[in-house]
Amino acid sequence: MSLEDVEFEVCRILSRIGAIKFGTFRLTSGKLSPYYIDLRIVPSFPDVFRQVCQLYVDFIRKRLGKDSFDRVAGIPTAGIPFASVIAYNIEKPFLYVRKNVKRHGRERRIEGVLAPGDRVLLIDDLITTGSSLKRAADAIRAEGGVVQDAVVLLDREEGGAEALAKHGIRLHSILKVSSVARRLHELGVITEEQLKTILSQMEK
Secondary structure (H helix, E strand, O other), X not given: OXXXXXXXXXXXXXXXXXXXXXXXXXXXXXXEEEEEEOHHHHHHOHHHHHHHHHHHHHHHHHHOOHHHOOEEEEOOOOHHHHHHHHHHHHOOOEEEEOOOOOOOOOOOOEEOOOOOOOEEEEEEEEEOOXXXXXXXXXXXXXXXXXXXXXXXXXXXXXXXXXXXXXXXXXXXXXXXHHHHHHHHHHOOOOOHHHHHHHHHHOOO
């Protein structure tokens, strides 16, 4: 599937499930945004979930190759369901990062088997500032894991890629929000004003 085909398919999916909202939203990073793309609802639509996970799998195989990492890690909380299916399909061990240290049992932030030197691929739904991915990378590195790459479906283009690069992590985004927004406008899903709202947020 070409990038143009992937873009069209994702736009069709976002429109179909009503994943794009406009208003005032506080993101996970704490940043305020005039729009919100809710990819957390994707797993509630089994056919859509399967499609999106396959997009990740195809992208990872083509862009990174399955021999470039040992384990797949889901970022709390939106990245976890995607990462689990991706790991299963690529036949790699899955683990996930907790938001906070567990106060019982082993009291770890990492759930799953992680050995020192394991190369861990981070998976999240989208990226804004990169803060969630950086925190997850720190937790994995603290337990001896090696983190060099992260994959997201959508880059909101608000400095996340640059922030990760300073942290020694390469971001691989399947799509950019600017191109998705323009395609959604072409398809009549969002208005000219809503397109401008998304594009102007990237400049803040």
